[in-house]
Amino acid sequence: MLFLNDIPKGFFNITPKEITKVINGPTIIHLKGDNKTPVFVSILLHGNEFSSLIILQKVLKKYHKKTLPKSLILFIANPQACAQGVRQLEGQLDFNRIWNGGSSPQHSVAEQVLQYVKDQKIHIAVDIHNNSGENPLYSCINKKKEEFVKLAQIFSKDIVHFTEPDSVLSIAFSEICPTVVLECGLPGNKEGLNSGVRFIETILNEDTGWKNEEVKIPYIYSTYARLYIEPDSKISFHQKPVLNNNHFCLTDQFDKFNFKELQTHTILGKIKDPKRIKLIDKTGENIFDHLFSIVDNNWIVKNPSIPSMFTKDIKIAKSDCLGYVMKKIPIDSFFRG
Numbered sequence: 001m002l003f004l005n006d007i008p009k010g011f012f013n014i015t016p017k018e019i020t021k022v023i024n025g026p027t028i029i030h031l032k033g034d035n036k037t038p039v040f041v042s043i044l045l046h047g048n049e050f051s052s053l054i055i056l057q058k059v060l061k062k063y064h065k066k067t068l069p070k071s072l073i074l075f076i077a078n079p080q081a082c083a084q085g086v087r088q089l090e091g092q093l094d095f096n097r098i099w100n101g102g103s104s105p106q107h108s109v110a111e112q113v114l115q116y117v118k119d120q121k122i123h124i125a126v127d128i129h130n131n132s133g134e135n136p137l138y139s140c141i142n143k144k145k146e147e148f149v150k151l152a153q154i155f156s157k158d159i160v161h162f163t164e165p166d167s168v169l170s171i172a173f174s175e176i177c178p179t180v181v182l183e184c185g186l187p188g189n190k191e192g193l194n195s196g197v198r199f200i201e202t203i204l205n206e207d208t209g210w211k212n213e214e215v216k217i218p219y220i221y222s223t224y225a226r227l228y229i230e231p232d233s234k235i236s237f238h239q240k241p242v243l244n245n246n247h248f249c250l251t252d253q254f255d256k257f258n259f260k261e262l263q264t265h266t267i268l269g270k271i272k273d274p275k276r277i278k279l280i281d282k283t284g285e286n287i288f289d290h291l292f293s294i295v296d297n298n299w300i301v302k303n304p305s306i307p308s309m310f311t312k313d314i315k316i317a318k319s320d321c322l323g324y325v326m327k328k329i330p331i332d333s334f335f336r337g
């Protein structure tokens with residue numbers, strides 16, 4: 001773990017693939033600003049999600065040789081994976097699944113980061129990501145508190161609340177200060193970059209103004225279950241799904257369902273063996289049969305739900321999950337619940 005007080009030389013000119021020429025491992029850069037209460041921003045927890053790097057390059061370039069309006073603690077998690085264009089290196093744990101304790105080298109990085117920020121009295125934390133499927137730009141929060149929603153709505157009107165997996169960075173930081181995850185669409189997506197830059201500039205320049213804003217969104221998406229498939233499954237995507245040798249052949253429109261209500265009777269693809277797919281809720285129960293049925297190998301929607309992060313990335317589908325299901329919760333009952 002490296003600690004710096006300046007932006008390393010060459011930082012503004014590197015492409016994501018070149019990052020290790022400048023930063024070669026987990027690094028904290030603590031930049032002092034006029035307002036000494038720092039904002040915490042983490043980037044590249046997933047190495048291939050390089051929008052976060054470009055957003056910070058763009059923002060910091062504007063303040064180059066000037067003092068930032070606010071102090072910034074920037075955590076650059078996995079530059080080596082970024083240089084290789086992968087989520088994490090072979091043999092590494094997922095950097096966004098290490099924030100609730102453990103004994104690996106990455107857990108020790110997480111502990112050092114948390115220890116460092118606890119001594120610095122940060123007042124906002126932001127973790128920036130991309131996703132692998134078609135999703136709108138959205139933000140995620142982990143606490144049912146007004147401040148969290150007010151922070152998240154600066155980035156997007158689509159806000160997702162989740163509590164699982166509980167080993168993510170944002171849940172650990174939610175115990176310290178209002179924390180938000182920015183999901184900036186596919187890596188490099190222009191709209192995601194622009195919105196990310198606007199968000200970071202806003203929080204660097206605003207003192208507490210955002211806290212005085214009204215909550216402007218009518219409802220929040222709440223994630224309540226994750227879809228898992230057996231990791232050794234053979235899976236493919238096709239316009240007209242046919243199983244052949246596959247355990248799964250899903251529609252090539254699979255990620256187009258994200259953030260849209262899945263209508264009853266929709267067919268999502270074909271599944272050879274129902275035992276290979278599970279929809280696990282927060283209590284660990286498999287609730288697949290509540291929402292879906294499998295008839296003649298067809299995977300059919302039985303009851304409506306709203307998908308997010310439904311992915312066509314087979315590696316992620318196997319190692320993490322195939323996606324999440326959510327429901328819309330009116331904002332009043334969200335705060336009451």
Ligand SMILES: [Zn+2]
Pocket residue numbers: 045046049096129130
């Ligand atoms: Zn990510």
